[in-house]
Amino acid sequence: MKSMTLPAYAKLNLTLDILRKRPDGYHDLRMVMQSIALHDTVTVRTETGDGDITVRTDREDLPGGPGNIAWKAARAFYDAVGMENGGTEILLEKRIPMQAGMAGGSADGAAVLRALRSLYAPEMPRQELERIGLQVGGDVPFCVRGGTALAEGRGEVLTDLPPLPACTIVVCKPEFGLSTPALFGRVRVEKLGRRPDHDAMKQALAAGNLGAVARQMGNVFEEVLTAEESREIAYLKDVMLRCGALNAVMTGSGPTVFGLFAQKEQAERAAQTLRSRYAQLFLTTPVQRV
Ligand code: C5P
Secondary structure, three states: OEEEEEEEEEEEEEEEEEEEEOOOOOEEEEEEEEEEEEEEEEEEEEOOOOOOEEEEEOOOOOOOOOOOHHHHHHHHHHHHHOOOOOOEEEEEEOOOOOOOOOOHHHHHHHHHHHHHHHHHOOOOOHHHHHHHHHHHOOOHHHHHHOOEEEEEEOOOEEEEOOOOOOOEEEEEOOOOOOOHHHHHHHOOHHHOOOOOOHHHHHHHHHOOOHHHHHHOOEEHHHHHOOHHHHHHHHHHHHHHHHOOOOEEEEOOOOOOEEEEEOOHHHHHHHHHHHHOOOOOEEEEOEOOOO
16 A cells, blocks of 8 residues: 655635636636645545545545545546556545635645655656646646646646745635636626736736735626625625735635735734634635645
């Protein structure tokens, strides 16, 4: 038996823009993605003898079989390298909130791919692993790579960017859910108003200027929220901004909101203010390499 345990880092969207609807029904996106220290822990055991892939998690609401991204990632890896699966057990210790716009499932899938590559194909280029990841989900290639990156297409066309300067990040997930397909369904690309300025964001990152990066944060999904959804998102942003956040936005297809803070004490104050109302609340930092 072989075994490997890896952290699966969550991601945040510093920006998210939707460029166009594609003939295949997906949308072309442009986003700046950032890995954060908040992570699940993924253990992959192979050659367990029974020829199955099994996924065990500490969350009852997650599927253990082919419905789990971690399962799909293992299957895709074995198919891509043409290798017999000699029995694979995947153990997920979840900390990343689910259906939160933080790529929790994709991060687990990417960790499975990285573990299997380390065990069986250490010479495989990262780009090849990212290509296998895309078969599993649009956010998986970024999660394979990690750090700070521009993601285009469905998220698979990745360009490394200079790292997000050191900061403290408050992440808060409200209890209501937002369905990704439903949100995409509400978008009329030609009606979207203010779009993130990616040239300005790249310049801000290149200059290592946290304040300038924060000014360029933005997510067009915030424009298609209902009044009720917007109210809670606005409340979270307001608390973070009043506590000193440089900026606060929704990540991915939400509903999680995060704020960037130059001062840890201010981030702690924001977290303290929100803690009585929100159970899924995290203080975290950027991660540069996975
Ligand atoms: O990637 P995920 O499985 O979360 O996507 C769910 C749905 O969101 C897709 O089936 C599609 O309807 C929509 N989507 C999209 N364009 C993307 C990603 C997702 O239209 N780039």
